[in-house]
Amino acid sequence: MALTRILPSRAARATSLLRAVQFTHPPSCPCHSNPSHHHPQAINQARRHLATPLDTSQQKEYAFEMAASSIRFGPGCTSEVGMDLSNLGAKRVMVVTDGNVRKLGVMKTVTQALQQEGINFEVFDGVRVEPKDSSIREAIDYAKASFREGPDAFLAVGGGSVIDTAKLMNLYTTFPEAEFLDFVNAPLGKGLPIRGKLFPLIAIPTTAGTGSETTGTAIFDLVSKRAKTGIAHRNLKPTLGIVDPLNTRTMPSAVHASSGLDVLCHSLESWTAIPYNERVPRPRNPIERPAYQGANPISDIFSLKALRDTVKYLPRAVKDPEDYEAQSQMLLAATLAGVGFGNAGVHLCHGMSYPISGQNPGYKHPGYAVEAPIIPHGVSVAVTAPAVFKFTGASNPERHLQAAEAFGVDISNVKLESAGEVLSEALAQFLVKLGDQPRGLKHLGFGREHVDQLVEGTMPQARVLMLAPSLDMGDADVEREQLRGLFEEAMEY
Structure with missing residues (x-):
């Protein structure tokens, strides 16, 4: 059935030929007991159709792999x-x-x-x-x-x-x-x-x-x-x-915070990534199957657990350097999230973060013992998160509401069309309460004059953008406009 849907002409011809070979003559045919005697040209033609390698470039994925250290x-x-x-x-x-x-x-x-x-x-x-x-x-x-x-x-x-x-x-x-x-x-x-x-x-x-x-x-x-x-x-x-x-145990509070924000976005992005069986193209060879495959039933378990534990333990780990239980649980959450996103992938927060850190206008995050300007990776991904998940909410409202529930939101009476906005607000409140976090790109030194360059720095990140729900990668102009809107939305929250 799947073959017929994907390549109707080829599959239909092959199937028709095989049926002709099998059913054109009644069972009483004197040579029916010798199938190779019947219409060898038709049989060989059918086999050639079925043996021809399929064009997988437009086929959706049908399998996922689980790999972790x-x-x-x-x-x-x-x-x-x-x-x-x-x-x-x-x-x-x-x-x-x-x-x-x-x-x-x-x-x-x-x-x-x-x-x-x-x-x-x-x-x-x-x-x-x-x-x-x-x-x-x-x-x-x-x-x-x-x-x-x-x-x-x-x-x-x-x-x-x-x-x-x-x-x-x-x-x-x-x-x-x-x-x-x-x-x-x-x-x-x-x-x-x-x-x-x-x-x-x-x-x-x-x-x-x-x-x-x-x-x-x-x-x-x-x-x-x-x-x-x-x-x-x-x-x-x-x-x-x-x-x-x-x-x-020797991590400074600022490093606990920024590292934990990376865990937060790893888990949220892998949880909301497109499903693995919606990803195109299907690999021609298993060795070409990407590490980032899209959300799947196994990665979901790790991603959601990591999200819940991060919401619970990160504020404690940042607030109290002597809270070793919180530190230990955050380290475990980071590993769990690694298994989740290492197989499902991340999407917009990470794709947009790469030009943010690479085009740093001079921001130096407090608490880092380096002389040069630096936007820690966790900060660069989290700064766009409220805008990103507001944008992706319509792609899978149920998942976005489950994520909002992990932040303590009562979702019992929330309408599906409000899922993205509700998760965005929950994220923003979490980041504000965490303390000492830049509340948008504006606080990193970016202005609207930087948006076009940030967009162009994001466009090549196809490996992660292809997993982004709601992003139109089929039309480069539309994709640019969507990214431009996201960067403008992320200027301040």
């Missing part, structure tokens, strides 16, 4: 990492971190664990917060030049920037002849699939936000295009994520 969660489990690498047979481990994390207790624990197992390792601590393609290239060059034979395993200790950088060091060390843009998401790069396993990578997150320890995604600034992009493929995901609540 193995995860170990528990206070103190960082001390096991030396044994893990030994069990993997690692002899030359590249430890990837940044200058701040290298000074923390987690690195002492890691170092002792590696030394106890007699593992040879080097430390690269040059990771940049919110990495650019230049810093990624420097890290890759360092990895290629390390040891005599190169590393045979990677260990990332830090936040999402560290883990993403380690993923790319691993990728381009495994495929040393590849050009940098070969695997980068199209249209900014070639978007080639990763056709092989990488070296083992263990990720130890020290922030509760990105969920990068579970996903096959790595994000960076492509400076020449003034936009964030990245690489996404299942083979990029870590072998193991060691999620230890002891490692987030």
Whole structure:
């Protein structure tokens, strides 16, 4: 039935031929017991029609895959990492971190664990917060030049920037002849699939936000295009994520807040993304099936749980640095959200966030120990969220109302046509109560004169925009107008 719907002429011809072969002659036909004797030309013609590869470019997806790193969660489990690498047979481990994390207790624990197992390792601590393609290239060059034979395993200790950088060091060390843009998401790069396993990578997150320890995604600034992009493929995901609540206890309140906002938007976007079976095109080969597939029954479980826990525990974690229960639950929520969005994907908040951070007019978020201007990733995604979910509400009112209910809204008497507005208001109130958050693009230094450039920086983000409900990607002019309206709406809330 599905074949007939999609390719009526081809399927109908083939079916007609097969029926002619089967039913034109009565069962008493003397040669009926020898089907190959009957009309061999018609049979072969029918087989050719059915064997011809289908044009999948306009077909909707019909399957989804569930892929995530193995995860170990528990206070103190960082001390096991030396044994893990030994069990993997690692002899030359590249430890990837940044200058701040290298000074923390987690690195002492890691170092002792590696030394106890007699593992040879080097430390690269040059990771940049919110990495650019230049810093990624420097890290890759360092990895290629390390040891005599190169590393045979990677260990990332830090936040999402560290883990993403380690993923790319691993990728381009495994495929040393590849050009940098070969695997980068199209249209900014070639978007080639990763056709092989990488070296083992263990990720130890020290922030509760990105969920990068579970996903096959790595994000960076492509400076020449003034936009964030990245690489996404299942083979990029870590072998193991060691999620230890002891490692987030040193996070400043501002980092708790911005990291938690990333979890919030991960869960909301993956929960409201288009369903997986509405995504086009269907892949010609399973290796081409994207990591971001659209909402599906398995990702939904993780996304909604992460949303509810973030609403419950993030305000506590930001308010009280000694609330270790809240910190622990936020770290777990970040991992749960990572499993959810790592398979379903994100959409407008993230697509719009990339030019926001890449085109920063000079804003420096308080609480971050960096000299350069910075819009933390969680801030860049959350600042558009009230506008985004007001816009997407009509696409699936029931889901938007369920999300609003997670914020404590009584939805019993809310009309479906008000779903987007209700969720938008709930989000805005949550962000305001969280405190010290810029209440719109205006507070980051953007004005209406920046909108066109922000729109153009968003347009190439097809990998995530294709999952956005209510966005018309079939007409570039209409899409630009919709994005322009969203950026204008997001100026202030």
